[in-house]
Amino acid sequence: MHTDSENYKKYVNARAKKSPLAKDCLRAFLVGGAICTGAQGLLALYKGWGMEKDDAAALVSVTLVFLTALLTGIGVFDNIAKFAGAGTLVPITGFANAVSAPAIDTKGEGFVLGVGAKIFSIAGPVILYGITAGTLYGVIYWIINTFF
Amino acid sequence: MDYVWAFVIGGLLCLPAQILIDKTKLTPARILVSYVVAGVILGAVGVYEPFVEFAGCGAATPLTGFGYLIARGVKEAVTEKGLLGALTGGLSETAAGITAALVFGLIAAIFFRGKTKN
16 A cells, blocks of 8 residues: 555554553553563572572562562552552562552451451452362372372 | 562563453453462462472462462362362462451551541
């Protein structure tokens, strides 16, 4: 298709206008990547203290979970999450926030049926289906190992 | 190079979730569940282990890494103590993360005021 260069430029600019999806994905990529890079740094630090690899990795998770609970408590995490979208949701920070946010928000409903129950509102399904999938795998793995 | 791959892979793993958030009505809870179950499956078929070796925390920190830990724990436990391991391996391997999330969540609820007023 032939157009003069002016029109073509307009056409391209209109098409190249960033969709929210592209912007959201860029933010998610940058923040998610940054969190994982930070985790890698912590892992190196803990290994440097002489911890074994698996223990160091577990402590990295604990550290991220702690920081998330703290940032959620002081109300900062929500702002980061609004900017980052899936960038804070997908790393373990998203899981930790999904535990601490409802816990904090349901304090008014009491510590047993409020905090105690609602703390599992998202963690519950995650653990339930993760563990169930794992159990299923364990049974299959056992059958294969035992009979074949 | 460890840091570069952690950044790139960790960032890339966030993209499917972002697309799901923008393009579907899938709630964050469903996305987290999908990631964990996907991690278990990828761990079970042996794909995720080399992926973690390669990308380090870029593969371990996303929730798929949590699923992978469940699969790894189950496999080790079944090898060690048979069928009972199918029930014990998953939770014991992920105990630190789950317990930390719950305990720190409770402590946060004690010390901080939420959105709903009492």
